[in-house]
Amino acid sequence: MTSLIFGDPVAWPDHDVVGISTEFSIGMVVEAYAHGVFPMPVEVHGSPEMAWFSPRRRGVLPLHGLRVTRSLRKMVKRYRVTADTAFDRVVAKCADPDREGAWINERIATLYGQLHQRGLAHSVECWDGDDNLVGGLYGVGLGGLFAGESMFHDPERGRDASKVALVRLVDFLNGAGGERLLDVQWRTDHLATLGVIEIDRYDYLDRLRQVLPTPAPSWASMPESWSI
CATH class of the missing domain: 3.40.630.70 (Leucyl/phenylalanyl-tRNA-protein transferase, C-terminal domain)
Incomplete structure (x- = not known):
């Protein structure tokens, strides 16, 4: 179930956040949910970003x-x-x-x-x-x-x-x-x-x-x- 955006789950890090991006679009969100990932906003060094989560539990x-x-x-x-x-x-x-x-x-x-x-x-x-x-x-x-x-x-x-x-x-x-x-x-x-x-x-x-x-x-x- 490898995602073109988020990659192979086997390669995901051993924590809940699997990626961070400045981009945030309908296409990314649909791709995320179809591959077990969801977004939440975060700040990185004072800049608004989007974190992409796939909880380990x-x-x-x-x-x-x-x-x-x-x-x-x-x-x-x-x-x-x-x-x-x-x-x-x-x-x-x-x-x-x-x-x-x-x-x-x-x-x-x-x-x-x-x-x-x-x-x-x-x-x-x-x-x-x-x-x-x-x-x-x-x-x-x-x-x-x-x-x-x-x-x-x-x-x-x-x-x-x-x-x-x-x-x-x-x-x-x-x-x-x-x-x-x-x-x-x-x-x-x-x-x-x-x-x-x-x-x-x-x-x-x-x-x-x-x-x-x-x-x-x-x-x-x-x-x-x-x-x-």
């Missing part, structure tokens, strides 16, 4: 391994959930510089907006009873891969709304059929409570090869009703 959420607590099931009923109706707003919420660990900059937001326009990036939105956007997530979809990028929730109006978006995404992907992979980049303690596990880089790349030929799901058909 990759976080994935098995679609049949999701943990949904009783309280989360009850929380789901509070929200209306949609897909691809407010992509730019979800990205903007995820990029809020006041959020702890915020990393999304203008280059990322602009390019992923372009990916969305091409049907390669998608969002899941949670709305409260007053039609306020209170949570959501976004990521890249290629074939049977959905690579989650970021999620958010409104701490006052949308407690657990990001979890609801994730659970709803899993429900949707399970219903789409075929071999699918939900990538969350890294396993965190928070994500582990939902069933996220770690797998080796090469195991991830093997799974990626298997799912890329799977037809992409029809995001326009994602129902707002709850089926879990």
